[in-house]
Amino acid sequence: MEEQVGALWHRLITRVADRGHAAAAVRLEEVATAVGIVFRALGGDGGLQVEAADKTAHGARRSVLQRVAGIGERSALAWRDERSLRLPPVIDQFPERALNRDLYLWLAALAAHQQRGAGDWFRHNQTLAAATLARLPGLHDRYARLVAAHLAQRPNAALLPATEAVQELAIRAALAQPGSQDQLPAARRPPHPVPLWLHPHPPCLAGAGSARSDADEQTDREGEAEAMDGRRRKRAERVALSEREGGLITIRMENILTWGEYVPVDRATDEEDDLKRARAAAEDTDQLAVARDRRASGARLKFDLDLPAEAEDDLVLDGGTLLPEWDWRQQRLLPDRCRIVSMLAADAAPCELPAGLRRTARRLRGQFQALAPARVWHRGQSDGEEVDLDAWLRFATDRRAGASGHAEGLYRRTESGARDLACLLLADLSLSTDTWVNDHARVIDVIRDSLFLFAESLAATGDRFGIFGFSSRRRDPVRVHTLKGFDERYGAAVRGRIQAIRPGYYTRIGAAIRHAAGLLAPQPAGRRLLLLLSDGKPNDLDRYEGRYGIEDTREAVREARRAGLEPFCVTIDDQGNDYLPHLFGSGGYLVIRRPSELPARLPLLYARLTA
Numbered sequence: 001m002e003e004q005v006g007a008l009w010h011r012l013i014t015r016v017a018d019r020g021h022a023a024a025a026v027r028l029e030e031v032a033t034a035v036g037i038v039f040r041a042l043g044g045d046g047g048l049q050v051e052a053a054d055k056t057a058h059g060a061r062r063s064v065l066q067r068v069a070g071i072g073e074r075s076a077l078a079w080r081d082e083r084s085l086r087l088p089p090v091i092d093q094f095p096e097r098a099l100n101r102d103l104y105l106w107l108a109a110l111a112a113h114q115q116r117g118a119g120d121w122f123r124h125n126q127t128l129a130a131a132t133l134a135r136l137p138g139l140h141d142r143y144a145r146l147v148a149a150h151l152a153q154r155p156n157a158a159l160l161p162a163t164e165a166v167q168e169l170a171i172r173a174a175l176a177q178p179g180s181q182d183q184l185p186a187a188r189r190p191p192h193p194v195p196l197w198l199h200p201h202p203p204c205l206a207g208a209g210s211a212r213s214d215a216d217e218q219t220d221r222e223g224e225a226e227a228m229d230g231r232r233r234k235r236a237e238r239v240a241l242s243e244r245e246g247g248l249i250t251i252r253m254e255n256i257l258t259w260g261e262y263v264p265v266d267r268a269t270d271e272e273d274d275l276k277r278a279r280a281a282a283e284d285t286d287q288l289a290v291a292r293d294r295r296a297s298g299a300r301l302k303f304d305l306d307l308p309a310e311a312e313d314d315l316v317l318d319g320g321t322l323l324p325e326w327d328w329r330q331q332r333l334l335p336d337r338c339r340i341v342s343m344l345a346a347d348a349a350p351c352e353l354p355a356g357l358r359r360t361a362r363r364l365r366g367q368f369q370a371l372a373p374a375r376v377w378h379r380g381q382s383d384g385e386e387v388d389l390d391a392w393l394r395f396a397t398d399r400r401a402g403a404s405g406h407a408e409g410l411y412r413r414t415e416s417g418a419r420d421l422a423c424l425l426l427a428d429l430s431l432s433t434d435t436w437v438n439d440h441a442r443v444i445d446v447i448r449d450s451l452f453l454f455a456e457s458l459a460a461t462g463d464r465f466g467i468f469g470f471s472s473r474r475r476d477p478v479r480v481h482t483l484k485g486f487d488e489r490y491g492a493a494v495r496g497r498i499q500a501i502r503p504g505y506y507t508r509i510g511a512a513i514r515h516a517a518g519l520l521a522p523q524p525a526g527r528r529l530l531l532l533l534s535d536g537k538p539n540d541l542d543r544y545e546g547r548y549g550i551e552d553t554r555e556a557v558r559e560a561r562r563a564g565l566e567p568f569c570v571t572i573d574d575q576g577n578d579y580l581p582h583l584f585g586s587g588g589y590l591v592i593r594r595p596s597e598l599p600a601r602l603p604l605l606y607a608r609l610t611a
Contacts, residue, residue, distance in 0.1 A: 010069075017065035017072070019153070025092035026100040028052050035108045036578060039085055042136075044112035046582040047328075047550050053078060053086035056203060059190045061155070061164065075193045078107040079202035083546040085111055086202075093195055094149045102142045103195065109136060110198060122174065122184040125197035129178035146196055147175050155192055163187040320477065323514045328551035338511040341477040348500035350492035353456065357449060357599070361456040364603050368460040384413030421610055422464040422486065422525035425454060426516045427501075428534040429469040429481065434503040437595045443535050443572070444503050449599040450533065451483065451498045457603035459490040463610075464523060467494075470512040471504025474542045478511045479504060486523060506540040510552035513567070517560040529609060530560055532569045533602070535595075537579060554583045568609060572598060 028035075028050070036050045055074035066072035076088035087107055091100040113131050133140055151172055157165040167187040171194060174181040184191070190200075325337035353361055379388050391410050433444040451467055458465045467483040481501065484494045513532065520528050538549030560567045569580060569589040580589040590605060592598050 013065065013069040014071060017063070017069040019072075020092035021095045021100075022092055024095055024097040024100055025090050026097060026104065028087055028089050028104070031101060031104045033577065035085075035087065035104050038105055039108040039112050042109055042112035044085070044108070047547055047554070047579075048080065049084045049578055051084040051086055052076075052089035053199075054203075056199070058193050060192045061160070061189050075195075077193060077195065077197075077199040078111060079199035080111045080114055081202065086199075088195075091195075093153070094146075096149075099146060099149055103146060106132075106139065106143060106146060106196065107198070109139065114198065120183075121198070121200040122171075123182065125194070126174050126178040126181065128198070129196075133178070150194075150196055151175065161188070164189060164191075167191050321515065321518075323511050325475065325510060326552040326555035328548060328555075333555075337475055338478050338508065339476040340511065340515045341479050343479055343481045345481065345497045345500045348493075348496040350496040351499050352492065353452060353495060354449075354499075357452055357456075360600060361453055364453055364457045364600075365460040368457045368603065368607065379412045380409035381411045381413050382408055384411030386412055388412040420525055421527040421529065422520065422523040423458065423466075423529040423531060423606065423610070424486075424516050424520040425451070425465065425467045425531045425533060426512055427451060427467070427469040427483075428507055428509075428532075428536075429471045429501055429504045430507040430536070431471070431503050431505055432507070432536050441596070443595060444501065446572075446595050446598050447533065447535075448498060448501055450602045451501075452495065453599050454602050454606065455484065455490050455494065455498070457606070464525060466519065467498070468516060468519075469501055469504075470508075470515075471506060472508035472511065472540055473505040474540055475508065475511070475544070478508050478515070480512065480515055486519070506544075507534070507536065507538055508540050508544055508549075509534065509538040510549070510556040513553065513556040513560060517556075517563055517565055520565055521563050527610070528565050529606075530565045530567045531606070532567065533598075534569060534571050534573070536571075536573045550579060550582065557583055557588075566609075570598070570602060570605065 032050050039048070039050070040046050053076045055076045057074050062072045076090075078085075078087050080086065085108070087104060091103050093103060094100050109132050110125075110128050113128050113135070129143075133143060154172065155168060157168040157172075160168060163185065164187045166185045168191065170181050170185055171191055175194070175196065320342070321340040322336040323338045323340060324333040324335050326332075327334050380391055381388070388409070388411055391412075395407060395410060427447055427450075429444070429447070433447060434442055436442050437446055455465075455467060464486055465484070466486045469481040469483060470479060472478040481497075483497045483501070484490060488494060509532070513530070516530055520530055538553045539545050540549070544552070557567045567584060567588060569576075569584050570592065571580065571589065572592050572595040574591070574593065576589065576591040580591070583589070592601060
């Protein structure tokens with residue numbers, strides 16, 4: 001009974017103290033595409049991804065009801081770093097849904113004008129607002145409505161202590177007329193958050209690293225985890241796992257009010273059987289402490305982490321093929337940065353096409369045979385299948401007329417025409433392909449079927465093509481699996497290699513594209529198409545994560561284009577529209593929403609690209 005009364009009281013006091021307007025709320029997922037377009041159209045960095053900002057503590061004065069309810073300590077504000085444009089996952093600030101949506105667009109426009117090395121946040125946000133309004137006069141009315149609605153919600157300066165009142169009046173004046181206030185007066189407490197401005201002190205990252213570990217490779221296969229909402233990325237630090245064994249706990253401290261400070265006390269993972277409690281802990285924590293543990297847990301949450309980069313490995317890179325890598329911070333190629341190891345599944349048993357694909361393969365072969373060039377007659381040949389009657393009549397007439405002539409070029413023969421193109425298909429075989437698409441197939445199974453049908457279709461056209469797969473584990477090695485070389489005939493041996501593909505490690509796309517470009521560029525063809533088949537962003541265990549991986553892949557695509565190749569990406573990542581335009585251009589990629597459609601659509605896409 002006490003728990004029921006307490007839960008009822010908590011819901012009641014929280015509802016009364018909450019200043020949000022849930023009925024008019026706008027979620028980031030609803031406007032992410034529009035926000036990304038606005039941000040990039042106004043000159044924002046195209047390499048930044050739109051992600052949800054985590055709530056941070058602001059320290060401002062709260063109302064009595066908020067203190068009683070235990071809410072209002074944290075707020076989600078917008079900010080921008082080298083990797084992402086961070087926006088609140090939900091905006092329910094205003095009672096009108098249109099105003100909440102306008103706030104998303106205003107924050108995107110504001111962040112597009114942000115420059116590095118900004119000074120005081122108070123002056124800087126005024127400068128940004130003034131510059132945005134000067135460049136986009138059409139936003140004046142929307143900004144005025146946002147300011148009027150927000151000023152009505154801000155604390156009454158007459159009810160605040162003297163120093164805080166002066167501070168509040170300065171913020172109000174700066175919102176009404178950006179650039180009018182030079183300095184924010186000092187006060188005992190920080191000011192109430194300003195949702196129309198960027199974060200005053202955005203969380204800083206110690207480095208850009210990967211959130212993956214060896215333990216993750218095991219837990220990814222141990223069932224499903226519940227994903228955190230709103231494209232959210234949590235800050236994290238790596239800590240050593242406590243060596244203590246879980247002992248007898250007679251009192252469960254479920255009433256602890258803060259989760260912010262890391263204490264090296266291990267709580268056995270099998271006790272975390274409550275997803276709601278785990279989610280609450282993740283929501284209330286500014287920075288997570290991450291340790292490696294191979295034991296399975298009862299409750300798991302799935303979200304991205306901002307981890308400090310692991311120490312760079314100092315392995316000597318020798319053997320294989322050494323390739324450079326683009327460092328976007330230094331704006332230069334790092335020589336001999338990655339090592340490519342070419343692999344061939346020589347022990348893969350030759351096999352026939354799987355029975356479930358034969359009907360589709362017959363249909364595709366019939367369609368692709370129409371793309372094969374027709375056989376043409378070549379006249380005036382020294383030998384051939386038939387006598388060239390025209391050449392023979394000319395020769396006989398010349399001899400009757402007494403003219404000397406040689407009996408050459410009196411035959412004709414047929415030869416196939418040439419489409420004069422070559423294609424290399426590069427398939428992502430990373431660990432993420434081990435996830436399930438539906439109850440019957442994983443991503444790797446869908447990719448395998450796609451490779452089968454792609455090879456069957458191209459074999460019907462006579463085009464030169466090669467098929468390779470790749471995965472990586474840091475920069476050494478990047479494994480490239482040869483499934484079909486350009487000089488090989490498609491047959492049972494190739495099908496056996498395709499049948500043998502398995503999920504590998506991670507996705508160092510830049511190195512794989514550079515290696516594939518080196519294989520495709522020497523092919524004797526007028527057009528050379530480089531097809532990338534992937535299911536996610538570039539990532540690896542070292543710093544090849546986020547912006548670093550994105551920019552290296554973009555530079556590799558540029559290098560391929562300069563070499564005369566035509567790169568094109570096919571992805572089943574539902575967030576591909578966020579980053580692929582920056583990598584391949586607006587017409588250089590295709591997002592397939594239903595992975596199960598990939599096997600049938602990939603050959604047809606090739607037919608359209610090479611028509």
